Amino acid sequence: MNDSCLQIKNLGKDFGPKTALSGVTISLEKGEIMGLVGPNGAGKTTLIKLVMGLLHPTGGSIQIFGKDRNMLSRNDWRRVGYIADEPILYDFMTVRKLIDFNKNFYPRWDEDRCRELLLRFHLPVGEAIKNLSRGMKTQLALILALAQVPDLLILDEPLDGLDPLRRLEFLNLILEDFTRQEGRSVLISSHYLEELERIADRIAFLHEGELKRVVPMEQLKVEEKTIRVVFQKEPPAALLAMPGIKAVQKEGKTGYLITIEDNFNAIYEACCSYPHYVLEIYHRNLEDMFYDYAGRDEDGRS
Amino acid sequence: MAVRNIICKELHQMRWIIIIGLLVGFGLAVILASTFGYLDQIVEEIPPELFELLSQYEVTRELLAIFGDYTLYVWSQWHAKNLYQIGALFAIIIAATQFAGEVSRRTIGYYLTRPVSRREGYLAKVASGLLVLLIIFAGGTLMIWAVSAITGQTADWGRFFVALIISLVWLAAYYLLGTIISILNREPVTAGIIIGLSGILLSLPGMFAVSRPFSIFYQMRAVDYFIYGQSLFPPLIYGLILNGILLLIGLRVFAKKDF
Numbered sequence: 184m185n186d187s188c189l190q191i192k193n194l195g196k197d198f199g200p201k202t203a204l205s206g207v208t209i210s211l212e213k214g215e216i217m218g219l220v221g222p223n224g225a226g227k228t229t230l231i232k233l234v235m236g237l238l239h240p241t242g243g244s245i246q247i248f249g250k251d252r253n254m255l256s257r258n259d260w261r262r263v264g265y266i267a268d269e270p271i272l273y274d275f276m277t278v279r280k281l282i283d284f285n286k287n288f289y290p291r292w293d294e295d296r297c298r299e300l301l302l303r304f305h306l307p308v309g310e311a312i313k314n315l316s317r318g319m320k321t322q323l324a325l326i327l328a329l330a331q332v333p334d335l336l337i338l339d340e341p342l343d344g345l346d347p348l349r350r351l352e353f354l355n356l357i358l359e360d361f362t363r364q365e366g367r368s369v370l371i372s373s374h375y376l377e378e379l380e381r382i383a384d385r386i387a388f389l390h391e392g393e394l395k396r397v398v399p400m401e402q403l404k405v406e407e408k409t410i411r412v413v414f415q416k417e418p419p420a421a422l423l424a425m426p427g428i429k430a431v432q433k434e435g436k437t438g439y440l441i442t443i444e445d446n447f448n449a450i451y452e453a454c455c456s457y458p459h460y461v462l463e464i465y466h467r468n469l470e471d472m473f474y475d476y477a478g479r480d481e482d483g484r485s
Numbered sequence: 486m487a488v489r490n491i492i493c494k495e496l497h498q499m500r501w502i503i504i505i506g507l508l509v510g511f512g513l514a515v516i517l518a519s520t521f522g523y524l525d526q527i528v529e530e531i532p533p534e535l536f537e538l539l540s541q542y543e544v545t546r547e548l549l550a551i552f553g554d555y556t557l558y559v560w561s562q563w564h565a566k567n568l569y570q571i572g573a574l575f576a577i578i579i580a581a582t583q584f585a586g587e588v589s590r591r592t593i594g595y596y597l598t599r600p601v602s603r604r605e606g607y608l609a610k611v612a613s614g615l616l617v618l619l620i621i622f623a624g625g626t627l628m629i630w631a632v633s634a635i636t637g638q639t640a641d642w643g644r645f646f647v648a649l650i651i652s653l654v655w656l657a658a659y660y661l662l663g664t665i666i667s668i669l670n671r672e673p674v675t676a677g678i679i680i681g682l683s684g685i686l687l688s689l690p691g692m693f694a695v696s697r698p699f700s701i702f703y704q705m706r707a708v709d710y711f712i713y714g715q716s717l718f719p720p721l722i723y724g725l726i727l728n729g730i731l732l733l734i735g736l737r738v739f740a741k742k743d744f
Contacts, residue, residue, distance in 0.1 A: 260600035287490040
């Protein structure tokens with residue numbers, strides 16, 4: 184039995200001669216939150232637009248709820264919530280009018296939840312959309328997406344343009360809603376790595392249209408570390424080539440910075456057992472991993 | 486339900502076009518129907534010798550015929566003039582704003598991610614656009630009829646309204662062509678200009694007697710039916726076939742387009 188909510192296989196997209204996405208394979212499990220990170224132009228928005236059907240793939244396949252995305256029924260699409268990278272809504276409508284327009288598409292629409300969230304965010308229902316700030320529009324887009332009670336929620340850079348307080352509020356709401364509805368899956372792309380680290384179960388790294396790695400947050404917390412060690416004499420080559428070592432950087436004569444992505448305990452014990460002067464452990468976070476793939480020349484925002 | 490929801494949204498979005506269109510249509514209808522009395526009087530007051538002289542020339546002969554017959558007069562001013570000119574203008578505005586406008590306002594992502602297929606998304610917009618054209622021109626035509634009744638003018642209304650059906654079918658074809666151009670453009674102004682230019686191209690066959698039937702705008706006037714007394718079915722059937730072809734092309738282009 185396939186428990187994938189979203190299954191992307193070998194997905195590619197070319198825009199003329201330019202390849203925006205190539206051979207991406209990701210699976211989002213039921214009840215999972217996956218973060219999508221990568222620098223500007225990595226292909227995050229392209230990937231999401233392909234999933235949502237705004238773009239047509241050049242190759243590969245997308246399955247949602249176990250069905251080919253082109254074969255999804257209206258009822259299947261009703262189970263998918265989406266917030267675009269810019270909260271562009273119909274400016275000529277009022278908040279109330281837009282909610283009414285939206286809810287007519289979704290039979291599972293939760294009006295109580297919608298009302299509760301409107302009150303929580305202090306959104307004026309009689310106000311024209313054009314008069315709302317960007318933050319308010321993002322909040323409204325989130326309310327619309329959550330009130331439709333989706334099983335799969337796809338968020339493309341939803342935190343952009345939100346102040347820290349609103350970002351926190353936004354993520355808390357996603358988590359709160361996530362725990363309310365069993366089996367809901369979330370795919371969220373963001374530049375805010377710290378926030379993603381807090382909510383995501385797994386992180387997918389995209390760079391230059393290719394999927395570099397998908398890493399569970401648990402592994403990142405437990406396994407992804409850097410050991411700084413100064414050995415008393417040159418260590419055996421086998422130690423520095425142990426499985427799970429991602430990179431080795433030499434510092435001075437017998438000093439090493441060993442970046443580990445897996446098998447931490449074994450590598451640590453091997454380092455400890457060899458005579459050394461100094462041995463320190465640095466915990467790596469998502470930002471370190473981001474720089475590993477995107478390069479230090481990036482400004483940290485993708 | 487979903488399609489009806491979109492049609493309501495489209496009509497709400499185009500409310501100003503509808504209001505302006507109805508005002509223009511009503512205004513023209515009132516002017517048209519109420520001025521006939523004066524023109525008719527002028528023709529009646531023409532001295533017989535001058536009337537005979539004017540009757541020798543085709544242009545003036547036609548004018549005298551038009552001003553002497555209310556049925557001919559309302560057709561010449563409505564179907565053969567205002568409806569196809571202003572109709573084309575409204576068709577351009579509606580088609581350009583509906584698709585390229587949705588892209589340029591960047592709401593297309595929101596629109597296409599509602600649980601409706603591309604096919605339904607296109608058809609709902611087209612249905613709304615056609616409905617707006619119908620509201621404006623059926624409204625204007627009814628106003629002509631109403632003002633005529635008030636001013637005591639009688640015409641062959643049966644023929645007049647049948648001719649309106651032919652006009653609207655061909656106007657719909659021009660609008661559908663406009664939607665295809667609009668889908669392929671990201672800016673409504675550019676789309677509008679291209680639709681307008683394509684209209685000029687399409688009007689060229691109408692300048693020559695031999696190619697006249699191939700002009701959308703010639704057909705929009707329903708001349709063959711109204712003036713030459715020919716059957717209404719050929720222009721109606723050809724118009725509907727053209728509409729069907731353009732609709733299928735529009736559906737395909739919209740379904741294949743990356744947004």
